[in-house]
Amino acid sequence: xxxxxxxxxxxxxxxxxxxxxxxxxxxxxxxxxxxxxxxxxxxxxxxxxxxxxxxxxxxxxxxxxxxxxxxxxxxxxxxxxxxxxxxxxxxxxxxxxxxxxxxxxxx
Amino acid sequence: xxxxxxxxxxxxxxxxxxxxxxxxxxxxxxxxxxxxxxxxxxxxxxxxxxxxxxxxxxxxxxxxxxxxxxxxxxxxxxxxxxxxxxxxxxxxxxxxxxxxxxxxxxx
DNA sequence: CCTTTCGACAACTTGATGGTTGTCAAAACA
DNA sequence: TGTTTTGACAACCATCAAGTTGTCGAAAGG
Numbered sequence: 082x083x084x085x086x087x088x089x090x091x092x093x094x095x096x097x098x099x100x101x102x103x104x105x106x107x108x109x110x111x112x113x114x115x116x117x118x119x120x121x122x123x124x125x126x127x128x129x130x131x132x133x134x135x136x137x138x139x140x141x142x143x144x145x146x147x148x149x150x151x152x153x154x155x156x157x158x159x160x161x162x163x164x165x166x167x168x169x170x171x172x173x174x175x176x177x178x179x180x181x182x183x184x185x186x187x188x
Numbered sequence: 189x190x191x192x193x194x195x196x197x198x199x200x201x202x203x204x205x206x207x208x209x210x211x212x213x214x215x216x217x218x219x220x221x222x223x224x225x226x227x228x229x230x231x232x233x234x235x236x237x238x239x240x241x242x243x244x245x246x247x248x249x250x251x252x253x254x255x256x257x258x259x260x261x262x263x264x265x266x267x268x269x270x271x272x273x274x275x276x277x278x279x280x281x282x283x284x285x286x287x288x289x290x291x292x293x294x295x
Numbered sequence: 296c297c298t299t300t301c302g303a304c305a306a307c308t309t310g311a312t313g314g315t316t317g318t319c320a321a322a323a324c325a
Numbered sequence: 326t327g328t329t330t331t332g333a334c335a336a337c338c339a340t341c342a343a344g345t346t347g348t349c350g351a352a353a354g355g
Contacts, residue, residue: 090201093273094194095313106279109287114331126314128332133312148322148331156284159277166200166273170266172213177263180216202343221301233344235302240342255301255352 085138089162092137097122098130102139102154110143110153192245196269199244204229205237209246209261217250217260 092098097120104119105111113131117124131152134140139158145151199205204227211226212218220238224231238259241247246265252258 084203086206087201087203090197094197094201096191096194097313099193099272102276106276106283109283112331122313123315124331125316125333129313150332154280154284159273159280163273163277165206166266166270169209169213170270173261173266176213176216177261198342204343219301229343230345231301232303232346236343257302 086161086165088137089139089159092134092139093162095130095133098134101127101130101134105140105152105154110151112145112149112151193268193272195244196246196266199241199246200269202237202240205241208234208237208241212247212259212261217258219252219256219258 093102100120101111101116104116108115113124113127116127116131120127131140135142135152137158138155140152141155143151143153200209207227208218208223211223215222220231220234223234223238227234238247242249242259244265245262247259248262250258250260
């Protein structure tokens with residue numbers, strides 16, 4: 082469907098995937114076996130989550146030696162989601178502020 | 189399960205629900221029939237989406253006259269999600285910047 | 296008073312999600 | 326060489342998500 086924003090938010094909605102992102106933030110780059118050691122799920126489940134993050138564009142495969150497959154964060158991948166949230170939050174707040182102002186003025 | 193952040197992100201992952209939020213931003217407050225007129229889905233589907241937004245804490249029921257049920261945005265509801273995204277994005281960027289710096293320094 | 300509208304449920308279909316087990320070939324290692 | 330890891334698939338299961346149709350009673354409107 083190519084709802085990019087939706088895919089990013091969906092990817093972030095799973096706590097396991099957020100944990101993976103946080104691990105990536107800590108460790109810079111990681112791999113399936115590595116994450117499998119940190120998480121209480123199977124290798125296959127980890128691989129699936131990484132594929133989801135990949136499809137959402139949050140993560141990409143990094144060149145690695147041998148058969149190893151490493152993953153790293155994709156530059157700028159969070160920007161659209163962050164921008165949408167920031168804009169929406171701003172509009173949200175200003176609307177509520179205006180409402181509040183109207184109430185104040187009324188009494 | 190009570191994964192608040194997850195529920196918010198999940199709520200935002202659906203384009204129909206984002207459209208509802210944007211309508212709410214434009215119109216201040218809305219109702220099931222109103223949204224049904226704007227969207228290509230049934231009254232019942234609209235009600236379900238509103239319930240989802242309600243459970244995620246993004247929206248709340250506003251007092252209304254008669255049998256009408258109006259919905260409005262909940263103050264501060266986006267803050268945790270926005271904060272998580274902003275923090276993560278910052279860590280993300282600084283990590284990438286550091287990496288880039290290391291590469292520059294190396295050659 | 297009769298008809299329409301609205302909210303609240305319930306049942307159902309279809310498809311996606313998160314997880315599992317199992318298999319296999321290639322690479323790494325003892 | 327033989328054993329263990331790793332990645333890549335596939336099948337499967339249970340649950341949830343998005344949407345539908347249908348029903349019902351209460352409120353609004355003619």
